[in-house]
Amino acid sequence: MSIRVFLIDDEPKALAILQNKLERFCPQLTIIGQSQKPEEAISFIKSEKPELIFLDIAMPTMTGFELLKEFDEPNFEIIFVTAFDHYAVDAIKHCAIGYIVKPVAKEDLILSVHRAIESIEYKHTLSKNKQLIANLGVRTFQQKKIVVPTQNGLQFLKIAEIIRCEGTDGYTKIYLEDNSSVLSSHSIGHFADLLDDSIFFKTHKSHLINLDYLESYLNEGYVILEGKHQVPVSRNKRSDFLNLLRNNER
Template identity: 55%
Template sequence: MSIKTVLIDDEPKAIAILKNKIERFCPDLEIVATIEKPSMAFDIINELQPQLVFIDIAMPGMSGFDVLEQFKNPQFEIIFATAFDQYALDAIKQCAIGYLVKPVDNEDLVEAVINATTNIEKKNAFLKNKQLLENISQENFQKKKIVIPSTDGLEFVEVKTITHCEGVDGYTKIHFLDQKPILSSHSIGHFKKLLTHPDFCHIHKSYVINTMHITKYLNDGYVVLEGNIAVPVARAKRAEFLARFRS
């Protein structure tokens, strides 16, 4: 079985080393392209239709994740290469996607290729890749910064630090884990639109919460966030709110 393979890494030396190892230890792989500019990867992969793609994660301009997010339904098997990114490894492991830690060990390479070959034969790359992209999207959203107009100017804050937003007399008070709240001139409606993501839940006409900071739900209709902050859940929204966690 000959497996069409593409290597993507911004470092020519890293590509040369990996290519040599593949030729020595993985004879079933046919390297049809090596790509040093991640911006070119989408077009080349679409043209060549490889079954297996080795891709570096930390690349300037576009990360390996950025490259993959260009594909609506990536059908090829993926083996990541990374030097240290623990977050990346966590996202990958959750989907049983292959990965190699640099410098690449020969035995690890062979094992990753055997697993990839099995997955190719089972044709189950699509489901794993879909889950991976969902994981990446969720993590990336929490890492984003948003701009909040305040009485002092503009505040740049990381989404993951927000516990909840509270509508107050046409303004919005944004609450955080480890800093004082910020009072924004925008209404709560603005933040409901800005924070349209599965991690955020509009539990009340006056509240939007970051579900990553929930610690408990009380039977009298309150959700408790980190810092022991109780926030009301509107009666009409309780069934929907509870259903998302029971599913």
């Protein structure tokens, strides 16, 4: 599991040192950006949604605590990095996962990162467990939701709203009824196993379709789905696909 990280410190040298140590000692993290300006950082965090931020407390235009107050629901983990020990009590009050004093020691950094990752994974597990409980109370497969890991975290998709899935380079793009799409790090094979084969059909090694959205089959070997999706049906799948259509009134 790769954790997306953003760094905030008004001192460029401190940022460079922290980035270097994270790259050397914490390979499970992916640094997606950094900023010396808290106002700029707020905008970035809201748009890119990192899972973990390293945050300096004592900055000239806005403290780290003031930055946090700009978020109604700060759903990211926080590791405070500062040269001032007396801020520790306030950091604890703000439920910080970690607190590192400059200069940053390797052992303190690794421990804080480990705790942050545990917390992030716990939240994901909790979300997945909640969805499992919800699904247990749903009678039909189409009313259930699937949990899809994405770059930004977890998304819960209603199965009935999935039009099709398209695999490429080990990833899967999921097309939804509202014309939006979601990119998952899982392969197309994962979704072929996950989704009911009485409702979904794998027309091609890279394509999985929801038969409830089927509009027509073209003799050239393509199907047309609602929303003007055209999907190929491979030669070795055509016979099974046509037999399925003959045996099922949809």
